[in-house]
Amino acid sequence: MDKAQYKNVYVFVEQREGVIQNVGLELLGKARELADALNEKVYAMLLGHDLTTQAQECIAYGADTVLRVDAPELATYVTEPYAQAIYQIIRDNKPSIVLIGATTIGRDLGPRLSARVETGLTADCTGLEISEDRDLLMTRPAFGGNLMATIICKEHRPQMSTVRPGVMRMGQRDDNRKGTIEDVKINFDKSKFRVRVLETVKQTKNLVDITEAHVLISGGRGVGNAEGFDMLRAMANTIGAEVSASRAMVDAGVLGHERQVGQTGKTVRPDLYFAMGISGAIQHLAGMEESEYIIAINKDKFAPIFNVADLGIVGDVRKIVPLLTEKLKR
Numbered sequence: 001m002d003k004a005q006y007k008n009v010y011v012f013v014e015q016r017e018g019v020i021q022n023v024g025l026e027l028l029g030k031a032r033e034l035a036d037a038l039n040e041k042v043y044a045m046l047l048g049h050d051l052t053t054q055a056q057e058c059i060a061y062g063a064d065t066v067l068r069v070d071a072p073e074l075a076t077y078v079t080e081p082y083a084q085a086i087y088q089i090i091r092d093n094k095p096s097i098v099l100i101g102a103t104t105i106g107r108d109l110g111p112r113l114s115a116r117v118e119t120g121l122t123a124d125c126t127g128l129e130i131s132e133d134r135d136l137l138m139t140r141p142a143f144g145g146n147l148m149a150t151i152i153c154k155e156h157r158p159q160m161s162t163v164r165p166g167v168m169r170m171g172q173r174d175d176n177r178k179g180t181i182e183d184v185k186i187n188f189d190k191s192k193f194r195v196r197v198l199e200t201v202k203q204t205k206n207l208v209d210i211t212e213a214h215v216l217i218s219g220g221r222g223v224g225n226a227e228g229f230d231m232l233r234a235m236a237n238t239i240g241a242e243v244s245a246s247r248a249m250v251d252a253g254v255l256g257h258e259r260q261v262g263q264t265g266k267t268v269r270p271d272l273y274f275a276m277g278i279s280g281a282i283q284h285l286a287g288m289e290e291s292e293y294i295i296a297i298n299k300d301k302f303a304p305i306f307n308v309a310d311l312g313i314v315g316d317v318r319k320i321v322p323l324l325t326e327k328l329k330r
Contacts (some may be wrong), residue, residue: 003096006157009035010043010095012086013058014105016077020054022165022211023101025061029171030128030163031099032062037130043067043095047085049075059179062171066181067093073188076197077105083112085186090117095158097136099128102162110162119156124263125163126286136161141263141286166211166267208242210259215241216270218261218288221248222277222298222317229254231318232276235325244268246278262287277317280305297321 009031013024024044031042044063046055048070055066067089073081082105090098090113098113100106102124114121126148127139135152136159142149153159210216217236219229229243236243245255247262261268263283273291278284280296280303288294289308296309297317306312313320 001155001157003157006094006096007038008040008043008093008095009038009097009099010045010090010093010158011063012098012100012106012109013044013046013054013063014101014103015046015048015051015054018048018051018054020057021101021103022170023103023106023163024058026165026168026170027099027101027163028058028062030168031097032171034097034128034130034136035064038096038134040096041065043093045069045086045089047071047074047082049073055181059177059181060173060175062177064179066179067184068181069184069186071186071188073190073193076200078193078195078197079108079112080193080195081188082109083116084188084192085184086113087116088186089184090158098158098160100160100162102164106162110160114160117158119158119160120151120153121160121162122151122153123162125161126167128161128163128168135159141283146282164267166269169269210242210244210261211266211268213242213244213268213270215239215272215274216244216261216268216288216291217241217274217276218244218246218278219249219254219276219317220246220278220284222279223249224277224318225252226254228277228318231321231325235321235328238325238328241272241274246281246284275305275309276321278305279303280308 011027011031014021035042041064044058044066046068051070058066100110122138125138125140129137138151138161244259244261250260263286267287269290271292273294275296294309295311296305297313301314
């Protein structure tokens with residue numbers, strides 16, 4: 001395979017109901033770094049229907065060119081139309097690198113695309129950089145998060161990677177950036193459209209997404225049970241925080257999976273993170289160690305969480321939190 005004919009960094013910029021998802025903007029920032037290291041360009045793949053200002057937003061966050069596919073078939077995400085559209089873009093443009101957000105959509109789309117273009121896909125990457133040989137170094141947790149593996153796709157192009165929301169830092173928006181917008185026409189094979197969306201049912205939730213929260217109070221085994229989490233909620237209400245949990249508490253049914261922090265949950269970067277009764281297994285640390293300031297409370301003074309905490313309190317979380325809440329109320 002002639003690698004020289006494959007170039008530029010392509011990002012699938014996910015939008016839902018016309019709103020670009022943060023993970024797409026985060027990936028544009030990382031793509032900008034990778035493209036600059038290769039002296040190449042960043043292309044945003046923007047798919048949907050009745051798209052208006054979204055392409056300009058992609059340019060503001062780092063894209064040189066936006067490949068806009070505006071078609072009624074793409075109004076709502078369905079695997080086959082989206083896979084056909086991006087496959088045609090990859091086939092016609094020969095990108096060197098393709099980045100996709102590891103959302104429910106991205107995790108469905110990524111493997112389909114890698115199979116169609118016959119290349120590898122490294123999922124849930126936590127680090128991306130360019131090697132001296134101009135290959136993409138894709139780093140991800142392996143063996144249950146006990147070590148970090150760096151994967152290289154030497155023989156095939158494009159090099160494909162999915163990245164979870166919140167892992168990469170979003171770049172600064174620059175509305176003065178200049179770029180081009182190209183409208184791409186896709187020849188859909190509708191005979192392969194076997195699935196249709198008949199109805200979209202929305203569940204109203206008043207909770208803030210934990211990846212958007214500025215202050216997070218997270219509970220682990222040391223909090224104990226649902227009653228213990230009521231105690232955390234009381235503290236959260238006092239300081240305007242959100243409550244999240246370690247995997248153990250989600251598995252126990254105390255909180256829903258959308259509140260889980262860690263390798264199999266969500267990656268968060270709040271300004272302030274309280275780790276309450278969390279020992280700090282490597283899988284949990286992978287989801288929160290980039291927090292700006294970490295306060296940990298744990299009975300075990302040797303708990304690994306204290307290695308990443310800015311402030312540690314050794315003691316019983318069930319005694320300390322109510323006292324802390326009272327102090328904060330005053």
